[in-house]
Amino acid sequence: IPLRSARQRTGPAAGSADPSGNSLEPVLTLRAGGDRTPLVCVHPGLGLGWSFANLLPHLDPGRPVHTLQSPGLLTGVDRLPPSMGGMADLYVARLRALLPHGPYLLLGRSFGGGLAHEMAVRLRRAGEEVRMLAVVDAMPMPDTILGTPLDPVAVEDELLRILLQSHVPDLPVPPGPLDRARVFATVRRSGFDALTDPQLHALVDVGTHHTRVVRHWSPTPYEGRVTLFSATRDTWPTPAEKTAAWRRVAAALDVHDLACGHSDVLTPGPAAEIAAVLETALRGD
Template sequence: MHAVSGVSWGYAGLLPHLGADRPLIALQARRLGGTRQAPGSVEEMADDYLAEIRKVQPHGPYHLLGWSFGGLVAHAVAARLEAAGEEVALLALLDSYPLPEGFRAPEIDGRHVLTALLGSRGESVPVRCADSVPDVAELAEALRQSDPVLAGLEHAQAAAVVAATLDNLRMRYRYVPQVRFGGDALFFDATGTPAATSGSAAWAPYVGGRVEEFAVDCEHAAMTEAEPLRAIGQVLARRLRPARI
């Protein structure tokens, strides 16, 4: 499941580590395909993505993964599949945390969008809307000028990424999981961006099984770069390998 940007192409870096016989299917935000109406909640998004997943694979076992915002969606999909009697054999959460108790949503300004997309690099990108209501067109151009990956996008495509990011930030800041997944989960901790609590503690109310943690030496925004994905991919490959009898 995609992160807050709505983009999932970064997961392609997992392919060399999973093996040629292991397909990787990524879901991207519908905004990126030209849809103007976004889901109204994480729950709506999970229902939508669940339907798409079952078109490709009607029955389990399922292996689900999500980074950041995508981890929340992956968990919601896993709980829905489990409730439907399907097997979720793997749930991987890449530096994804549910909101802590007492969380108060911040005002979303232009700087907030840039740091959500670029991490610490977004703090120094000059934009007029840094401290005001996000200007989608201005932020789209700023991203194209400052990020080597997004530089290859046309303006309309970059604007769709910004719009998807705004949608997902708004949903993320009002979402608390209402369902519990009964299985185990793998949690990959970006150690370069310290969190207030451990992944296992944060997910304990929402995961019935064991939450196993793995340290990844990177910042949160770098989880889909080559070296972090190599470390993540090696763990996933071991877990996906059929057991020897």
């Protein structure tokens, strides 16, 4: 969901990110100020964190919210770390430049769930408190996929479909291979008109990089609790598969089902459910 559209639908409080500014920055503040522990959100596969704005109306109004976005959106993918561990090191450094010490509240969506997991491992190793690690419809890759090579054509087609389904949900996705130019023209009519061609190409390139990274990611065991929000309307992976995967790497696991598909987990309805669970668990912290 484009940040501008999300703001129109959610009406975040004064002091949140200005969509007329550079909303592709690696650290984007969605809501500033407040005395609650900040929530730090980690982007999904395309590298954008804008859809987290739909959480704002349902979170404690005193809670600052920041999102970490892929620096590859501005610099290109050639300078991105080639592994999940390397990305986690980079993102922890960016996080600690913003918030030098915990407690930390981390929320990662899809690819960002695995990245938030590795960030939490590193923060705990550094002696910091990770008060919450929550992942939204994320899953470590099964052994049948881990380490397998990419089919670049298939990956690009899937990323373009995700871009359409996530940002133009009312438009039926056409059958057959998708073309970047036509997809970009469509999403521009639905809120991406401020992005240039190079920026839209960067979205897809970043998504391809992240797909490669996650296929070679073997999660580090996490000696803490993970909260999993699991979409239930997709054929793969199933909720049971996601739960089993996280039980293998987390010391404790809480699971909350979302009656939606993967692309819809941060649309307004599911976002309200996620925020309610977070605030209940935090108990006003």
